Amino acid sequence: TQLLEQSPQFLSIQEGENLTVYCNSSSVFSSLQWYRQEPGEGPVLLVTVVTGGEVKKLKRLTFQFGDARKDSSLHITAAQPGDTGLYLCAGTNSGGSNYKLTFGKGTLLTVNP
Amino acid sequence: DAGVIQSPRHEVTEMGQEVTLRCKPISGHNSLFWYRQTMMRGLELLIYFNNNVPIDDSGMPEDRFSAKMPNASFSTLKIQPSEPRDSAVYFCASSLGGHTDTQYFGPGTRLTVL
Numbered sequence: 001t002q003l004l005e006q007s008p009q010f011l012s013i014q015e016g017e018n019l020t021v022y023c024n025s026s027s028v029f030s031s032l033q034w035y036r037q038e039p040g041e042g043p044v045l046l047v048t049v050v051t052g053g054e055v056k057k058l059k060r061l062t063f064q065f066g067d068a069r070k071d072s073s074l075h076i077t078a079a080q081p082g083d084t085g086l087y088l089c090a091g092t093n094s095g096g097s098n099y100k101l102t103f104g105k106g107t108l109l110t111v112n113p
Numbered sequence: 114d115a116g117v118i119q120s121p122r123h124e125v126t127e128m129g130q131e132v133t134l135r136c137k138p139i140s141g142h143n144s145l146f147w148y149r150q151t152m153m154r155g156l157e158l159l160i161y162f163n164n165n166v167p168i169d170d171s172g173m174p175e176d177r178f179s180a181k182m183p184n185a186s187f188s189t190l191k192i193q194p195s196e197p198r199d200s201a202v203y204f205c206a207s208s209l210g211g212h213t214d215t216q217y218f219g220p221g222t223r224l225t226v227l
Contacts, residue, residue, distance in 0.1 A: 042117070042204050042218025043156070088156065099144065099208075100169070101216070105155035 003027070004089055004104035012110040016078050021087055021107040024071045029091030032065055032072045033101070037086040079111045115139070117219035119205050125225045131193040134222045137186055138207030146216060147180055147190050148204040156204070162188065163210060195226045 005024045013019055023032070031050040035043035047056050049065035049072065056063045060083075062075040076083055086108050090101040118137040126132055138145050147159040161169040165182045173180070177196070182188040192199055202221045208214040 041220050042206070044218070045215050090156075099146075099161055100158055101156075103156040
């Protein structure tokens with residue numbers, strides 16, 4: 001069974017601070033996705049990374065896929081209260097079961113004004 | 114545009130009762146997924162349908178759980194009989210169906226079994 005470990009589990013910071021959250025596995029994934037989930041809602045896809053070493057930017061969010069495609073990080077610059085939410089990473093495998101997302105348990109981020 | 118619609122949003126029931134959760138996927142999407150989210154286990158895939166046919170039900174925890182998709186615009190997840198350990202948030206998601214297509218999640222149904 002493939003597992004994705006996310007750290008930290010909880011993070012509370014002040015507005016304007018920078019932060020990095022991590023997603024690690026001992027398994028190789030063909031792609032990795034990051035989602036944000038707000039209270040009472042379903043996860044919403046932020047980005048998909050597919051190439052080892054790939055870096056993608058989405059405004060103040062920077063996503064990186066590890067060279068070996070086993071880990072990923074999400075860096076937020078100058079966090080804002082609107083960034084508050086549960087950040088989930090999810091990996092997929094190549095082949096017939098590429099629809100199957102393996103989710104980490106998430107990092108719950110709180111950005112205080 | 115309407116997203117994935119789930120009903121009810123909240124369900125409280127007693128142990129032993131039957132529970133039916135409903136999902137309407139985004140129109141035109143060919144793939145539908147049912148997930149369960151708990152603090153202990155995170156988000157887990159229960160079952161995956163493609164073109165209304167169950168493709169992978171390996172995540173269904175036991176025979177008390179069943180899912181149907183009678184047509185392209187409706188799916189149900191049934192638990193009979195329900196148990197307290199079934200308490201969780203159940204999400205439905207749909208996608209166009211390509212192997213890299215984005216899954217769009219509904220708002221979820223929070224189930225509490227007393």
